[in-house]
Amino acid sequence: MVMTQNSPARPRAAASFAPPRRRRRRATSGSARLAALLVSPTLLVLTVVVLYPTIVALKDSLFGTPGLDPKTGFVRDTDPFVGAENYTAIFGDAADRFWNAFWNTTFLTFTTVALETVIGVAMALIMHRAFQGRALVRASILVPWAIPTAVSGLLWRWIFNSDGIANTLTGQHVLWTTEGFHAQVAVIIADVWKTAPFIGLLVLAGLQVINKEVYEAARMDGASPLRQFWHITLPLVKPALMVAVLFRTLDALRMFDLPYILIGAQKTSVETLSMLAQDEAANVRFGPAAAYAVILFLYVFLIALAFVRLLGANVVGDDESGPKRGRWLPRRRTEVAA
Amino acid sequence: MTLSPRLRKWLLYAGVAAVVAYCLAPFYWMLVSSLRRTSDIFDNSLFPTRISFENYLAVLDPSAAFTRALLNSVVVAGITTLLALILATFTAYAMARLEFRLKRLVLTLIIATSMFPVVSIMVPLLKMFVDMGWINTYQAMIVPSMSFTLPLAVWNLTAFFRQMPRELEHAAMVDGCTRGQAFRKVIIPLAAPGIFTTAIITFIAAWNEFLIALSMTNKPEMQTAPVAISKFSGATQFETPFGSQMAAGVLVTIPLVIMVLLFQRRIVAGLTAGAAK
Numbered sequence: 001m002v003m004t005q006n007s008p009a010r011p012r013a014a015a016s017f018a019p020p021r022r023r024r025r026r027a028t029s030g031s032a033r034l035a036a037l038l039v040s041p042t043l044l045v046l047t048v049v050v051l052y053p054t055i056v057a058l059k060d061s062l063f064g065t066p067g068l069d070p071k072t073g074f075v076r077d078t079d080p081f082v083g084a085e086n087y088t089a090i091f092g093d094a095a096d097r098f099w100n101a102f103w104n105t106t107f108l109t110f111t112t113v114a115l116e117t118v119i120g121v122a123m124a125l126i127m128h129r130a131f132q133g134r135a136l137v138r139a140s141i142l143v144p145w146a147i148p149t150a151v152s153g154l155l156w157r158w159i160f161n162s163d164g165i166a167n168t169l170t171g172q173h174v175l176w177t178t179e180g181f182h183a184q185v186a187v188i189i190a191d192v193w194k195t196a197p198f199i200g201l202l203v204l205a206g207l208q209v210i211n212k213e214v215y216e217a218a219r220m221d222g223a224s225p226l227r228q229f230w231h232i233t234l235p236l237v238k239p240a241l242m243v244a245v246l247f248r249t250l251d252a253l254r255m256f257d258l259p260y261i262l263i264g265a266q267k268t269s270v271e272t273l274s275m276l277a278q279d280e281a282a283n284v285r286f287g288p289a290a291a292y293a294v295i296l297f298l299y300v301f302l303i304a305l306a307f308v309r310l311l312g313a314n315v316v317g318d319d320e321s322g323p324k325r326g327r328w329l330p331r332r333r334t335e336v337a338a
Numbered sequence: 339m340t341l342s343p344r345l346r347k348w349l350l351y352a353g354v355a356a357v358v359a360y361c362l363a364p365f366y367w368m369l370v371s372s373l374r375r376t377s378d379i380f381d382n383s384l385f386p387t388r389i390s391f392e393n394y395l396a397v398l399d400p401s402a403a404f405t406r407a408l409l410n411s412v413v414v415a416g417i418t419t420l421l422a423l424i425l426a427t428f429t430a431y432a433m434a435r436l437e438f439r440l441k442r443l444v445l446t447l448i449i450a451t452s453m454f455p456v457v458s459i460m461v462p463l464l465k466m467f468v469d470m471g472w473i474n475t476y477q478a479m480i481v482p483s484m485s486f487t488l489p490l491a492v493w494n495l496t497a498f499f500r501q502m503p504r505e506l507e508h509a510a511m512v513d514g515c516t517r518g519q520a521f522r523k524v525i526i527p528l529a530a531p532g533i534f535t536t537a538i539i540t541f542i543a544a545w546n547e548f549l550i551a552l553s554m555t556n557k558p559e560m561q562t563a564p565v566a567i568s569k570f571s572g573a574t575q576f577e578t579p580f581g582s583q584m585a586a587g588v589l590v591t592i593p594l595v596i597m598v599l600l601f602q603r604r605i606v607a608g609l610t611a612g613a614a615k
Binding site for chain 2: 034042043045046048050057060139142146153156161164200201202253254256257260282290304
């Protein structure tokens with residue numbers, strides 16, 4: 001279908017090489033039609049599975065749960081309209097649980113992303129220097145990334161068991177998976193283990209496109225390794241690092257699997273906004289669940305916006321960042337052809 | 339800050355060893371624990387005193403329903419990956435090669451959806467699927483999974499298509515191919531490694547999905563493997579079958595680890611394609 005629609009493309013292709021102006025414009029409108037045809041199925045699917053549910057969530061969040069109507073005394077089958085009640089409840093009845101989940105989410109996101117960034121950059125620097133055993137390092141760094149979070153939750157619950165290896169190695173008798181600050185520590189350690197290598201990978205890719213001559217020039221001028229790192233490596237690797245940190249932050253804000261499996265559902269110390277919303281939905285309180293989901297969505301959206309606006313993370317990575325691409329092309333081309 | 343070359347070399351080896359140990363030690367612990375007998379599961383020695391496969395036999399026992407969960411995972415992740423790849427290949431080609439208005443906006447929107455909190459769409463979809471009677475069906479897990487696999491695939495493939503020289507299609511079109519033929523006969527075969535890599539990355543993302551699969555099922559025979567292992571429980575409430583859990587964890591992870599080992603170069607290239615521009 002795509003193919004036939006565009007069948008008179010031969011003269012068109014020729015036109016783009018020796019362009020008389022009028023024909024070229026026609027070629028552009030043809031490519032716009034083709035583009036619409038190619039892009040619309042994806043947009044349609046995303047509209048159905050993302051945009052439509054979001055609008056429904058907004059609507060649902062204005063309705064309460066069916067039950068006894070306090071005014072009439074009858075049992076209702078349908079969800080009653082409650083207006084902004086689900087939202088005002090986060091300052092009233094549901095305040096404790098909501099704000100606890102909100103601060104847990106924020107705290108876990110901040111600490112895990114900060115630790116992951118430091119460890120990830122350190123890993124990238126080591127991998128960048130290593131020439132022997134590169135394949136081994138690359139393979140092993142992908143293992144934590146590939147392990148399902150559910151499995152990693154189980155694995156760390158076993159490690160943090162009261163008679164487990166963590167207590168044996170440290171000589172402590174901490175009940176890691178019970179309520180308390182240590183439960184947060186357990187979640188942070190498990191999350192950092194799984195995701196620091198991912199940041200390491202992205203930063204390594206950024207390191208590999210830095211021109212070696214810059215370092216030589218710096219060394220000639222007598223810059224110490226520390227200064228080189230601070231004034232050359234870090235600024236040049238910043239675009240790749242920004243994207244990695246943005247992705248990790250948004251991912252950490254929706255954290256669910258790890259605390260759910262490692263510590264458990266409805267645990268005050270580690271309940272995140274995702275867990276709160278899921279718990280409400282699983283207990284058929286769709287109204288409050290939708291309200292929490294909407295709040296989490298807005299929170300994620302604001303943080304993403306702040307990243308793009310204030311820190312200039314270029315996620316789309318299109319042609320505007322031109323000069324570096326040239327250096328990537330030749331290597332990749334051989335890889336694709338091979 | 340001047341170190342002798344020899345010391346530097348040893349420091350580098352130590353660093354590499356530390357990175358490898360960091361990544362593999364917990365995985366190794368899962369493997370070792372899964373090979374212990376139930377009687378010495380709390381034995382914290384680095385090697386199992388006697389290797390036993392009793393945990394694996396227990397997990398793969400038909401009554402445990404874990405094999406069914408593995409099959410469910412293959413079906414859900416497989417179909418999700420296939421659908422996402424088909425749609426994403428066309429879209430990514432348009433993103434990388436065609437000029438049209440609002441292109442940047444469309445690409446930004448598609449990528450933005452992948453960062454969307456899954457729970458925000460899961461809550462309304464759960465309510466809808468309850469009304470539609472879709473609970474405990476494969477489509478109830480596949481449809482929401484498209485929300486994160488499709489943007490991931492589009493993003494990866496766009497980066498791959500952009501790296502391919504435009505001259506390839508131009509040459510084909512000068513030789514008389516239409517754009518469609520150039521796409522089908524020149525671009526697709528040459529992009530096969532990129533499409534394959536994207537398939538692996540998308541499959542791993544779909545395979546690891548937990549929140550949707552947990553919420554959309556309540557019958558054990560429809561659960562996917564990650565949900566099934568999270569619900570493993572022992573004979574009594576106070577006995578957690580750590581050995582079986584570790585064995586199941588190894589079984590769920592091994593296919594992914596093998597894929598990662600075989601295609602590590604390509605996966606790394608795919609994961610970093612968009613970021614390192």
